[in-house]
Amino acid sequence: MSLSPEEGKKVVYRGMVLLGVITLCEVIIALLGNGHIIEGFHLHKYIMFPAMIILSLYKAYYIVSEFMHMKYETRGLVISALWPIVLLIWAMIALLNEGGAWHHNRQYVELIDRDGFKKPDSYSLDEYLQEVSSDTKTSQDQAPATTEMQAEHK
């Protein structure tokens, strides 16, 4: 099951235009999102990121199915080669979540460095962070503890 030479050529040049245009769209979205095209206008992250991810996934789908001929292979081959990729969904969710948790812990450690540990019976970091930040709002003259401030002391 394959394409005739003429059809094949058509697919190739259609693919070239398609991939080029999608790449251009992605870059324009990225520049719009960062305020480079229209002064003072930033495309919201929740529109910009999903749009770029979807366009990239479509590009990947096109390359695999047309350029790499996956569309014309047997079902068995497609399944055995592509299904393992599903594992990556788990890897992404787990590890990005973990990265978020590191961020959270980093803030926590910075506050402990600054103020000492205030509430030993608290097991919820969120509660602790909330309490500490509401404390600092009332007393503005605390010693600095952000990474930028620390750098100055070195």
Next chain:
Amino acid sequence: MTTDTHTEVSHHDHVDDSQIWEGGTSPFKASYGKLMIWYFLISDAFTFSGFLIAYGALRFSTPTWPLPDVVFSTFPGGIHHAPLIFVTVMTFILILSSVTMVRAVQEGKKENRMGVVKWMGFTIIGGLMFLSCQAWEWTNLIAKEHMSISTNPFGTHTTDGVYLNEDGTVAKTADGKDEKFTAGTTYLIHKKDGEWHKRKFKITSGEYKGQVAQESFGPKAFGALFFFITGFHGFHVFSGVVFLTIVMLNALSGLYVSRKNGYEMVEKIGLYWHFVDLVWVFVFLVFYLL
């Protein structure tokens, strides 16, 4: 009995799955070599995914991660403030080389020796152009902006603020306005005569409002990940160019004319080359766009 099954298989595209694995047929209708290159590519895809997901996890872990549109904003010829333009050019080059590769495979199917050589030649040129671009990009980052795997001069502000001069007065831009920035703005610490110039600024938002601070280096992992991930991809492009050259010379010598499977070698190296393009789609997305 076996021969009966055989003829049945060749007459229909969708066969009973219980008979397809009984032997005598090729269930995947693909040669050993093609199947194995697919499995190699899958394992390679996991390696790259590991790198890119690690990038994501580390980026999520720190608020000072630099933004790509600031880091990658130089263009050859001393042009600054051209965010992402150079890397877009690189992406177009790689797409074009993928397209010429498809043409080479198609010419191979037609047993057109010189057609294969011609289109593979274009593909090799595309690969070399991409590598040259990457060499320029790395040179710029290492020699001009002084990024290394252990030092990252690109950081991001976590508060709003206004820059100060050495003597403590508010810094002005060329048109006389205060040099202000907002939280989330990425900066580059310049290095002059072997000295890092970390600019001072006054914080104008958050709990440290009113205090004076200094720019600090961005997360180390950014430089290390950049050089490892784009370097690993560049190494794939480089080995791709080497293999493409070997296969092109083989094709030119007429080696594949006498082979039973014809130009299948061109198809296999083609799969590898498209994979390199495929990986770039995601490196481009994760590193440069997001």
